[in-house]
Amino acid sequence: AQSVTQPDIHITVSEGASLELRCNYSYGATPYLFWYVQSPGQGLQLLLKYFSGDTLVQGIKGFEAEFKRSQSSFNLRKPSVHWSDAAEYFCAVGAPGNNAGNMLTFGGGTRLMVKP
Amino acid sequence: DAGVTQSPTHLIKTRGQQVTLRCSPKSGHDTVSWYQQALGQGPQFIFQYYEEEERQRGNFPDRFSGHQFPNYSSELNVNALLLGDSALYLCASSLGPGLYEQYFGPGTRLTVT
Structure with a gap:
């Protein structure tokens, strides 16, 4: 069974500083990987996804993530954080090739706070 | 282009009651x-519907059931509600x-009292 760990429950960064959110997964092969963002009272918005190919993927709102197979990681990065980035971030994995369904397994989330 | 819509937004029920939540797809x-997100946790997969059939199910009891209609909208039913x-x-x-x-x-916030 797949699992996802987000080691940092809370992270606080200053506006304009760089950001890295960690995600580690457990899966027998290369999974599909996703980052979602959730603002208070809102649903989840997809930031970016990795299926195959180039291990550095670009997403919306200036975010990027790098898949590192050797470390079973898919960390999310942003070079300069804006106050509007304050939200909860979730990493998720899915099992490729499962045409019977597309269940996502989510990590526990990282709450990002941005200092002015 | 309408995104995914859910109703109701909030719901308060008493233990033992039954509830129905609704979803219209994009x-x-x-x-x-359908996913359940407890406070302070990540979402957990409940089940998936395609072609009006349940195709995959997470680790949830039979109290959780669903339905998909011909127009692809869906309902989640939970019986015998627990806190x-x-x-x-x-x-x-x-x-x-x-x-x-x-x-x-955007989700439906269910509170069981």
Whole structure:
């Protein structure tokens, strides 16, 4: 069974500083990987996804993530954080090739706070 | 283009009661998945519906059941509510069951007292 760990429950960064959110997964092969963002009272918005190919993927709102197979990681990065980035971030994995369904397994989330 | 919509927004129920939550998928999508998000946790997969059938199910008891209608909208039913069922229930839609780009609705906040 797949699992996802987000080691940092809370992270606080200053506006304009760089950001890295960690995600580690457990899966027998290369999974599909996703980052979602959730603002208070809102649903989840997809930031970016990795299926195959180039291990550095670009997403919306200036975010990027790098898949590192050797470390079973898919960390999310942003070079300069804006106050509007304050939200909860979730990493998720899915099992490729499962045409019977597309269940996502989510990590526990990282709450990002941005200092002015 | 309407995204995923869910109703109601909030709901308060008493232990032992039954509840029905509703979801309309994003235009053009035919697959609906339901997730439960307890406070302070990540979403947990409940089940997925495609072609009006349950295609995949997470680790949830039979008290949780669902339905998909011919127009692809879906309902989540929970019987014999427990305090632990209090959570945000998220609906996600996608084009086909094998694709993973899921679009989420705003959720229904269920409180069981």
